[in-house]
Amino acid sequence: MSKPTKALPYFLGPEKEQKDEYKRVLTETIEAITASVKDEGAYQGASVEALQQTLSQFSLLPSHGIGWEALLEEVKQTILxxxxxxxxxxxxxxxxxxxLLESIASELIIxxxxxxxxxxDQSPIATEVEVAVVQQLCNLYGYGKESDGVFTSGGSQSNLSAITMARDWYCSSKLNHDVKKEGLPASYHKLRLYTSEVSHFSMEKSAHLLGLGYDAVRKVPVDDLCRMDVQELRGMIESDKQxxxxPFCVVATIGTTDYGSIDRVEAIRTVCDEEGMFLHADAAYGSGLQLSPTYRTRxxxxxxxxxxxxxxHKMFLLPISCGAILVKNKEHFSVFTLHADYLNREEDEEEGYTNLVGKSLQTTRRADALKVWMAFQCRGKDGYEKIVxxxxxxxxxxxKALLAHPSFTLAIEPELSSVVFRHIGTSELNKRIRKELLHHHQVVxxxxxYKHQTYLKFTLLNPTITKEHLSELIALxxxxxxxLQQ
Known part of the structure; x- marks a missing residue:
């Protein structure tokens, strides 16, 4: 009969045993992780069926816990x-x-x-870190003293927040209607949002969640570089007005998911000013380019x-999840403000305490701003410039290598770090190539x-990738x- 294992303390605490066990668990976990990394492969190749079969053998909540040692062994064999x-x-x-390594350390702290x-009172220093980081981010992107921001789970939540602000701003300023108090106006079904036909699907999801529906999202055709066609935008707005x-909002995509294409905000701003519309930049992908003096003008x-x-958690190389929404006018955050006596008491805020719940769709949130603070401090401007x-x-x-190769064709020349291309064979062949790489060559x-044909895509967010390695992958x-064609 095996000797029962000693139960772990519940938490880290001031006692020596608590500290020792905390260090032991983390050290053993780190050793297990590093031991599992045996080569440069991206995925060891197991099939969907194999993984499902493995996990079907486990009860989610066993009658008796197996203890830390047995659990770690199972994780080593089954998960890592x-x-x-x-x-x-x-x-x-x-x-x-x-x-980045320092951001993994920040995750441990968080x-x-x-x-x-x-x-x-739930996050004293973490609140002040977020406030300081947001202020400097606003400066980084050229916003003035009236700007503000808040951290989010990522692009979808940031876009939902922005479109909510745009809807409420338009209804208040143009329709003299307070959505926050009265709900949607009678004419809500007439509201229209404009974004490119290759923009992120969170536009439609946001419109649905806001009660506007998918039909409220007008997808504007793109030019040969997959950027929003501003003349088409003008025509669609005029037609809809007639x-x-x-029309209440335009969302410019600053780095489309597939192509990395960048809509031209100057031209779109002119349209929005002429039409009295809100302009949001979905820069979830392209925002990292702001750290590069060489390429930020793009x-x-x-x-x-x-x-x-x-x-x-894209070009900045931080762990998921970590995003932010920045606004030029902090008053737009009022759409999310609602006081609760147990949480964000007005008298506390009058005394200088900052309660960030008034700016967020979420109530409970992680201290993700610490990841940005630590990574920026660690790498500095020069380090991030080199990464980007x-x-x-x-x-x-x-x-350029794909354009020079007779077996490949390129969709568009990249503005960011995504390269969309295909082998000159059939769409079915290109699909088979991707799965062959995934399951038999540890390449993902x-x-x-693109234009009704299957294309392959390299999204290059890893600065350790070399040009020699890219050449080898093209040859493979x-x-x-x-x-596969034989």
Missing amino acids: PHFLRTWSPNYMAHLHSPA ATFNQSMDSW AGLL LGDLSLCDSITVDF DTCIENATFLA IGQTV IDTLANE
């Missing part, structure tokens, strides 16, 4: 070998970055102290936008559709294509 390795030079499928960002509809002047979505420039230059190199790349894909 099958995790995707986002730091691998063979991983480039999505806008899903590797995490998880250990488990602050909640809704009220100051039909009695109410973004345009984001300070022209009424709000900006920034994601730090390397990724952009890798994409430029890859695009993306797939999308060409070899696989030839083998």
Whole structure:
């Protein structure tokens, strides 16, 4: 009969045993993680069926806990070998970055102290960190003293927040209607939002959640570089006005998910000013380019936008989840403010305590701003400039190499770090290439559709990827294509 294992303390605390066990658990976990990394592969290749079969053997909540030692052994065998390795030079499928080492350390701090960002008395220093980080982010993107921001779970929540602000601002200023108190106006079904036909699907999701419906989202055609066609935008707005509809917002995409294409905010701002519309920049992808003096002009002047979505778990290389919504006019956050006596008492705020719940869709939130603070302090301007420039230059190199290769065709030349291309064979062949790489070569790349054909995609967010490695991957894909066609 096996000797029962000693129960773990519940938490970290001031006692020596609590501290020792905390260190032991974390040390053993780190050792298990590092031991599981045996090569540069992005994924060891297990099938969907194999993983499902493995996990079907476990009861979610066993009658008796198995203890830490047995649990760690099970994690070593069952879980760690099958995790995707986002730091691998063979991983480039999505806008899903590797995490910088110092930001992983910040995650440990965040998880250990488990602050909640809704009220100051739940997160004193964490609140002040977020306030300070937001102020400097507003400065970074060219906003003035009346600006503000709050951290979010990512681009979808930031976009939902911005569109909520835009809807309420329009209804208040143009229709003399207070949505916050009275609900949607009678003419709500006439409200229209404009965004490019290759923008993020969170536009439709937001419209649905806000009671406007998918039909409220007008998808504007794009030009040859997959950027919103501003002349088409003008025409659609005018046509909708003639039909009695109410154009209230344009969302410019600053780095589309597939192509990294960047809408031209200066031209769109002119349209919004002429029409009395709110302009939001979904810069979830492209916002990282602001840290590169060499390439930041590609973004345009984001300070022209009424709000900006920034994601730090993309080009900034921070752990999921970590995003922010920045607004030029802090008054827009009033749409989320509601006082609760137990949480954000007015007398506390009058005495200088900051309760961030009044700016957020969420109540409980993690102290994600610490990740930004630590990474920025650690890397500095020069470090981040090198990260961003390397990724952009890798994409430029890859695009040129594909254009020069007789077996490949390129969708568009990249503005950011996404490269969309295809082998000249059939769409079915390109689909098979991606799955062959995933399950047999430990290489994970993306797939999308461009002009009704299947294309492959490299999303280059890892600055350790070399041009030599990219050349090797092109050769591997060409070899696989030839083998699969035989």
